[in-house]
Amino acid sequence: MTIAYRAATVITDVLADTAVHDAVVLIEADRIAWVGPADRAPISAHVETVDLGDRVLLPGLMDAHVHLAFDASGDPVESMLARDEPARLESMRRSARQLVESGVTFARDLGSPRGLSARIRDEIRDGTTPGPRLMVAGRPLTRPSGHCWFMGNEVDGPGRARDAVREELDAGADLIKVMVTGGRMTAGTDPLRFEIPETTLAAIVDEAHHHGVTVAAHALSTAGVRAAVTARVDTIEHGTFISPQGGDGFDTALVRELADAGIAVCPTLGVVGAHAHPIPLEIRGGWIAGLHAAGVPILAGTDSGIPRHPHVGGVVDGLKGLLAAGLSTRQALAAATEAGMRAAGLPMAGAVKPGYLADVIAVDEDPRSDVEALLEPPVVIAAGRIVKDTTGEAGA
Structure with a gap:
């Protein structure tokens, strides 16, 4: 089935800052078939047309780090452990x-009990559970x-590390997550030191790459990043x-080496709750600015699911964190759309172009002027399916 969505503005490419006014987007199954001016749209008699009025249609957003x-x-750890498996799955x-009703149409789940995130991913693919496209660790x-x-x-x-990589892949993982340093949510671990020996970490990366999957590394210190x-x-x-002194x-x-290696960084920096971090927002923002400049x-990404990081609307707070780091609105939005998705391993996504995945959202104002326009998008289309419509138009 083909559906034509008409909107006052369609942002086709966030990074290039290209848009079409009074435009139509044709969606066939889970792909974008055509986009262009409404007066040139190849709409036949059997094509359903949905008029979104003065709204802005743009690519759906990515959250590259969720739980x-x-x-x-x-x-949240106590809450999770208190639930049995059916209750965990329902949560x-x-x-x-x-996430998806907040406009997130692609996410990476970077840590959950064995096999559960893969089950949710598959339910979303089958259309039985509303949600974003998922890559799960x-x-x-x-x-x-x-x-x-x-x-x-x-x-x-x-040896055990190689076995563990294979175990996670056998359980349905799309990528591997490794805790290079300790973390603040686990007593007895040290966030300032790397806690996986060099030979073990090398084995994890080698085994994962042998199987054609990527490795995401949790690293909370310079030593861990190195x-x-x-x-x-x-x-x-x-x-x-x-630093080792905190x-x-x-x-x-090290940043130059990161850039030369093409390794991407997901800073998970938000404005809400930033005061609870041991490093001030201004310093952390300066790190991101330095990474981006290099x-x-x-x-x-937001780390949504941990305290003060809700799944509802967290993506906008994450964008505000990038803005606080000195990125322009266009650069921040690019990190949540095509540029970010490509770096995260999802090609042909994050733009409104023919052949791209049909993951789009409609909002009332242009987010290139204010990212808060992305809060509570009235229309969300994921994998070509309408998963949210508060206008009464998209589901007509």
């Missing part, structure tokens, strides 16, 4: 719906009693340059 198994409560379905690989051990796959050497870069992971999560450890030589690909 569907966490509910953003004061203690994850609710989180997936919240399954259980994060961590040292014994390391960060997120309570839902992780513990490794204690290169270890991840040395191992040639594919993305670095959080990527905070905290201060500013930004390393320009040519390091930046992925928009």
Whole structure:
């Protein structure tokens, strides 16, 4: 079935800042078939037309770092562990719906109990659960009693690490997550040091790449980022340059190495809750600005699910974090659309172009002027399916 969506403005490419006014987008199944001026649209008699009026149609957004198994409560770990598996799955379905209804049409779930995120991904693909396209990491690989051990796959050497990679892939993972440093949500771990030995980390990356999948590395310190870069992971999560003394450890030589290796960074920087981080927003923003200036690909992501990081509307807070770091609105939006999606491993997405995935949203104002226009989008179309329509038009 082909549907023609007409809108006052269609932003076709965020990074190039191209748009078509009084435009039509033709969607066939889960792909964009045509986009252009309404008076040239190849609309035949059997094509349904939906008029979105004065609204702006643009690519759906990416959140490159989410945890569907966490509910953003004061203690999401305790909440998750208190649920049995059916209750965990139901909570994850609710989180997936919240994400997609917030305009997130692609997300990477970077840590959940064994096999659960893959089940949610498959339900979304089948159309039985509303949600964004998902790439899932399954259980994060961590040292014994390391960060997120309570839902992780513990490794204690290169051989065990290779086995763990294969176990997660067998359970349906699309990529591998490794906890290079400790984390603030797991007692007894050290966020300032890398906790996976060099040989073990190298084995994880080698085994994952052998199977054709990428590695996302949790790294909360300069030492952790350096270890991840040395191992040639594919993305670095959080990527905070905290020194061994707990201060500013930004390393320009390391950043150049990051850029030369083409390793992307997902800063997970938001404005809400930034005061709770040990490093001030101004310093963290300066790190992101330095990464961006050096040519390091930046992925928009929020760490949604942890405390103060809700799945509802968190993507806009993440964009505000990038703006606070000095990125322009266009650059921040690009990190959440085509440029970010490509760096995260999803090609032919994040733009409104023929052949691209039919993941689009409609909003009342142009977000290139104010990203808050992205809050509560009235229309969300994911994989060519209408998953949200508060206008009464898109579902007509």
